[in-house]
Amino acid sequence: MTQAMKDVAIVGAGPAGLCLAVELAALGLTVAVIDRAPRAALAEPADDGREIALTHASRRRLEAAGIWSRIAEAHVAPIRAAQLYDGDATRPLTLAEVDATAVRPLGQFVANRHLRRAAFEAARADSRIELIAGTGVTALETATDSRVLLREDGERLAARLVVAADGRLSAMRRQAGVPAQLEDTGRHVLVCRMAHEHAHDQVTWSWFGYRRALALLPLSGRTASVVMTVTPDEAEWLHSLDAGAFSATVSDFYRHRLGDMQRVGDLHGYPLWIGYAERLHAERLALIGDAAIGLHPATAHGFNVGLASVERLVGEIARGQRQGRDIGDADVLAAYDRAHRQATRPLWLASRAVVGLYNDTRPPARLMRRAALGLARRVTPLRWGLEHYLLSDSRRATSPRP
Ligand SMILES: Cc1cc2nc3c(=O)[nH]c(=O)nc-3n(C[C@H](O)[C@H](O)[C@H](O)COP(=O)(O)OP(=O)(O)OC[C@H]3O[C@@H](n4cnc5c(N)ncnc54)[C@H](O)[C@@H]3O)c2cc1C
Structure with a gap:
């Protein structure tokens, strides 16, 4: 039935x-959102260990969409400074910092499950949005003035525009015949919440060691999320440890900088794929979020870039509406494609170069890393570039509001 x-x-x-x-829906359009996951899992998402670093631009976007107000303040952790360590170096490169009196922090962490729950509630509250859960999409057909989705439950769904938002290994992208540059980095990202002895002072740090890359994301009180990029063997070994042995091992990995650490959450693992679609549109179809661009989590920017794709697509559709164009108009979609690719291509290339350099433990790569950080410490514009790359528009937040 259609x-x-x-x-x-x-x-x-x-x-x-x-x-x-x-x-x-706020533009007055009728929207269906379809997901394979059961409705209960979308309404009350389970903890997936991801703590999302949100830029101020993303926060403003979520505020305007009525999503931010659905996230409890207790679930938001501010970021006061960001530091980068290389190899055995004990002195970090401080990328950006605000003092304790600053009204606005550099950015904020919100757990992915709180973001998802708030976005689901906002969508459920809008009568123009139909949420179809518990069934996936298996195929995509082309009709004269629409595209038709074939659902796993045998139903068909026609729309003037289809948007693929089905993640970095997007099946819709494949169905639409859009090639993507997909890379298996050969690494796993493990994430886990830990309690620790010493205060983290709301400082986030990334440590690019020679065997593994580590990050520490400050949450509320004396808890932090540890993010470890490791080989598959090491991931398997860490998963096999009991809670005590795991806590001791992670405390060693983090060199007891925050004293002893205790595991307080489940350990979650993600095989690390990154990807960039060669086109962000096809006939009556657009790609957004990770389906368009799947960045390395070390950039802490995947969802920020995903929200930017939303902003650009909505902007082009609204412009098309004002010009009386069809929502699936090829020019409207091509304008979105151009704008989002232009804005994200440099970040994609830079993140791949940085990740490549940090995955390489051979002496020339180590030297280049040390030289790059040394240069960044001395050359202000280069440092600003790094800050911008990691923290987006946070520079504007470094001084207190008048
Ligand atoms: C460890 C980790 C840390 C991260 N940290 C940050 C950070 O600090 N800052 C940041 O900005 N980003 C971060 N990210 C990235 C961020 O989590 C992603 O960019 C974001 O979740 C992508 O959202 P999405 O909606 O595009 O895709 P997803 O969250 O992958 O959602 C895709 C949805 O599509 C559904 N689906 C898939 N296939 C089908 C189908 N055939 N039919 C129907 N439904 C389907 C799935 O069930 C799922 O609900 C991190 C990622 C990881 C792994």
């Missing part, structure tokens, strides 16, 4: 797909 045609059908009720649904 349902009544929608203006837009979004495949994937992840944070990017749901944010897009809310913004498109």
Whole structure:
């Protein structure tokens, strides 16, 4: 059976797909969001260990969409400074810092599950959005003035525009015949919440050691999220440790900088794929979020870039509406494609270069890393570039508001 045609059908009720649904409904469009996960799992997402570093631009976007107000203040942890360590060096490069009196922090951490829950609630509250859960999409057909999604439950869903928001290994992207530069980095990212002895002072740090890359994300009180990029063998070994042995091992990895650490959450692991779609649109179809660009988590920018894709697509659709164009108009989608690729390509290339350099433990790469950090310490514009790359628009937040 085919349902009544929608203006837009979004495949994937992840944070990017749901944010897009809310913004498109605000333009007066009818929207369907379809996800394979059961409704209960979308409404009350389980902890996936991800703590998302949000820039101020992302926060403003979520505020405007009525999503931010649905996140309890207790679930938001401020970032006061960001530091980078290389190899055995004990002196970090401080990328950016605000003092304790600053009104605005550099950015903030929110657990992915709180973001997802808030976005789901905002979508559920809008009568123009239909949420279809518990069934995936298996195929995509082309009709005269629409595209038709074939669902796993046998139903069909027609829409004038289909948006692929189904994550970095997007099946919709493949269905639409869009090639992507997909890379298996051969590493796993392990994340886990830990309690620790000494205060972290809301400082986030990344440590690019010679065997593994580590990050520490300050949460509330004396808890932090540890993010460890390791080989598959090391990931398997860490998963096999009991809680006590795991806590002792992680305290050693982090050189007891925060004293002894105790595991207080589950250990979550992600095989590390990164990807960049060669085109961000096809006939009556657009790609957003990780389906468009799947960045390395070390950039802490995947969702920030996903929200930027939402902003650009909504902007082009609103412009098209004012010009009386169809929502699936090829020029509207091509304008989105151009704008988002232009804005993100440099970040994609830079992140791949940095990750490549830090995955390489041979002496020439070590020297280059040390030289790059030494230069960044002395050359202000280079440091600003690094700050911008890691923290987006946070420079504007370094002084207190008048
Ligand atoms: C460890 C880790 C840390 C991170 N830290 C940060 C950070 O600090 N800052 C930041 O900005 N980003 C961060 N990210 C990235 C961020 O989590 C992602 O960019 C973001 O979650 C992507 O959202 P999305 O909606 O595009 O895709 P997803 O969250 O992957 O959602 C895709 C949805 O599509 C559904 N789906 C898939 N296939 C189908 C199908 N065929 N039919 C129907 N539904 C389907 C899935 O069920 C899922 O709900 C991190 C990622 C990781 C792994």
